[in-house]
Amino acid sequence: MKDQSIKVLANMEMSKPFIGTRYSEAIYKNSTHIMGFCFDGTTSFRPGARFGPDALRDASFGLETYSPYQDLDIEEFSIIDCGNLPIYPSKWKLTNDYFHGMTQDLDLKKDNIKFLVLGGEHSISYGPIRLALDNYDDLCLIHLDAHADFRDGYLEEKFSHASIMRRVYDHFTEKNTLIQYGIRSGTKEEFEFMKEKDTLAKSLEAFIERVEAINSTRPIYLTLDLDFFDPAFMPGTGTPEAGGENFHSFIKLIKVLKEKNLVGADIVELAPMIDATGNSSAFASKVAREVLLALQK
Numbered sequence: 532m533k534d535q536s537i538k539v540l541a542n543m544e545m546s547k548p549f550i551g552t553r554y555s556e557a558i559y560k561n562s563t564h565i566m567g568f569c570f571d572g573t574t575s576f577r578p579g580a581r582f583g584p585d586a587l588r589d590a591s592f593g594l595e596t597y598s599p600y601q602d603l604d605i606e607e608f609s610i611i612d613c614g615n616l617p618i619y620p621s622k623w624k625l626t627n628d629y630f631h632g633m634t635q636d637l638d639l640k641k642d643n644i645k646f647l648v649l650g651g652e653h654s655i656s657y658g659p660i661r662l663a664l665d666n667y668d669d670l671c672l673i674h675l676d677a678h679a680d681f682r683d684g685y686l687e688e689k690f691s692h693a694s695i696m697r698r699v700y701d702h703f704t705e706k707n708t709l710i711q712y713g714i715r716s717g718t719k720e721e722f723e724f725m726k727e728k729d730t731l732a733k734s735l736e737a738f739i740e741r742v743e744a745i746n747s748t749r750p751i752y753l754t755l756d757l758d759f760f761d762p763a764f765m766p767g768t769g770t771p772e773a774g775g776e777n778f779h780s781f782i783k784l785i786k787v788l789k790e791k792n793l794v795g796a797d798i799v800e801l802a803p804m805i806d807a808t809g810n811s812s813a814f815a816s817k818v819a820r821e822v823l824l825a826l827q828k
């Protein structure tokens with residue numbers, strides 16, 4: 532393998548890597564790195580997202596490494612599964628500080644390093660999005676979710692899964708853009724906030740139009756809360772919300788994103804034990820394969 536390892540990680544934990552990827556506790560140039568955050572400490576309704584990363588990996592063994600949608604195969608690319616952060620599932624600050632400590636000296640752009648972070652609940656996206664913002668000052672953030680996540684804190688927790696977009700938005704400059712789609716739940720204030728900032732695309736067509744208008748070299752980060760999908764397809768999630776998207780509309784939008792410069796992503800809120808059939812994990816795993824491939828150039 533011609534990619535050089537530039538940093539060795541300590542104490543990562545995992546059973547087996549995502550299908551078609553290589554397990555290594557190290558960061559490599561010109562590579563995408565899968566990393567699990569087994570954290571669900573701010574969950575307000577149904578816990579269990581801490582089991583998400585390994586459920587996604589286990590379910591990936593029912594998939595092919597080849598995607599007929601994108602005509603790409605995971606095995607064609609340098610994709611490393613680094614395992615899970617060794618952090619207790621209820622320590623938000625520890626989780627994010629650990630990730631920050633591990634990645635703060637990386638130059639993602641120069642070394643072409645990407646992350647696909649697996650949650651965990653949505654608050655885990657804070658660290659990975661901050662990292663992307665630090666490395667790409669004109670980052671465009673795409674947020675797919677049923678919930679606005681724009682509360683200014685929730686249940687005495689400033690960094691709650693219900694306030695993650697607000698916390699990330701605190702770090703935005705005039706060079707950043709936020710595009711949200713799928714949002715169908717929030718407070719009146721959150722909807723007013725989205726209206727004021729014009730962040731919410733109200734239909735798939737409107738969303739695709741916004742993404743197509745982004746310059747093809749501009750860095751994009753995707754944060755995908757799996758409750759974006761309808762509970763008919765994804766019941767295994769902490770806060771299900773009727774009226775969601777299906778796999779086909781997701782494929783439409785991921786194909787548009789594939790043509791852009793996707794530099795990082797996270798997939799959060801799979802709580803596998805809530806869905807005893809295992810279908811949610813299988814669904815989420817296929818979604819993860821497509822995101823992983825959309826990250827490849």
Ligand code: MN
Nearest residue numbers: 653676680756
């Ligand atoms: Mn969310």
Ligand code: MN
Nearest residue numbers: 677678756758
């Ligand atoms: Mn949500």
